[in-house]
Amino acid sequence: MLEVRNLTKIYRGLPAIESINFTIRPGEVVGYLGPNGSGKSTTVKIITGLVQPTEGGVFFQGGNIRHQLERYRATLGYVPEEAHVYTHLTGLEYLQLVGRLRGMSESLIDVRAHVLLRLWGLESWRHSPIALYSKGMKQRILLSAALLHNPSLLIFDEPLSGLDVVSARIFKDLLEELAARGKAILYISHVLEVVEQVCSRVIVLGKGKVIADETPAGLKLAMQRGSLEEVFAELVRQHDTRTTARELAEAISHA
Incomplete structure (x- = not known):
């Protein structure tokens, strides 16, 4: 806990x-x-x-x-908001590096890395440098790295x-x-x-x-709102989004 x-x-x-x-x-x-x-x-x-x-x-x-x-x-397994990875490494090399830093055995790294790459649809890219990956592919590598050691x-x-x-x-x-x-x-x-x-x-x-x-249901019930988005907007007092949007649109429409 x-x-x-x-x-x-x-x-x-x-x-x-x-x-x-x-x-x-x-x-x-x-x-x-x-x-x-x-x-x-x-x-x-x-x-x-x-x-x-x-x-x-x-x-x-x-x-x-x-x-x-x-x-x-x-x-601990952690996926940060920004996908900072060593882009000169291949997807497989990156997972191998993470596994070694985690103290995992080479055999376990090999098995889990290949399985994760396959399940995330990256198997055919495993020997390509991460620099060639799309943003979503990099995110899948980060997810794989976070899960690799079964945290x-x-x-x-x-x-x-x-x-x-x-x-x-x-x-x-x-x-x-x-x-x-x-x-x-x-x-x-x-x-x-x-x-x-x-x-x-x-x-x-x-x-x-x-x-x-x-709980999400408890928040909606307590605040009598239909969605978590409405609850959140009221709690942080950001409910007047329509007015702000209108003012932004007007700001760019005037010379």
């Missing part, structure tokens, strides 16, 4: 996040939502061990991750970016399969329709603080 306790991060006297608390249990897919600048990226950087909090901590299976960082990272905790940050319809459908079904196998999953996305479909719980951030933590 992942526990985020009283997490606070202050930059130059200003809190990026403040007193964040939540848990993710095995088998849960938890959505983590918020407008730009709400603190999602800061939270993820702390959870992945890249940044130390000003206050509070992240605990995995009862222990503070800062006290067991190497062992903790061995249980118990997964963090997906905008994982559908660049994926075609079929790959996106595979990924959404994959989330259900992973949760059924006891994986704890943190899912970050602005595609609220998908969040509503795949997440068992949703945490909404606003100005660095948790302003909601509930």
Whole structure:
């Protein structure tokens, strides 16, 4: 189980996040939502061990991750929002590199890498440099790299970016399969329709603080809204999108 306790991060006297608390249990897919600048990226950087909090901590299976960082990272699979990969490597070479850094045996790397490449439709590209891959293909390589070592905790940050319809459908079904196998999953996305479909719980951030933590159905019922998108807009006070759109259109139509 992942526990985020009283997490606070202050930059130059200003809190990026403040007193964040939540848990993710095995088998849960938890959505983590918020407008730009709400603190999602800061939270993820702390959870992945890249940044130390000003206050509070992240605990995995009862222990503070800062006290067991190497062992903790061995249980973590992470797909970042931006697809940063070594583009001079082939798809297969990249997965081999990731597997070796994870301490996996060569035989296990070989088996899993080839299976993942085949299932993601990349087998014929396995010996081509990633520089030649499309954005969606790079995303599938990142997904493969995150899954390669069979982690118990997964963090997906905008994982559908660049994926075609079929790959996106595979990924959404994959989330259900992973949760059924006891994986704890943190899912970050602005595609609220998908969040509503795949997440068992949703945490909404606003100005660095948790302003909601509930099931999608519970949020809609409590706020008497028909969709998670409407709930989100009201919670973060971004409901007047029509007026903003009209003003933008008018701004470019006048000399």
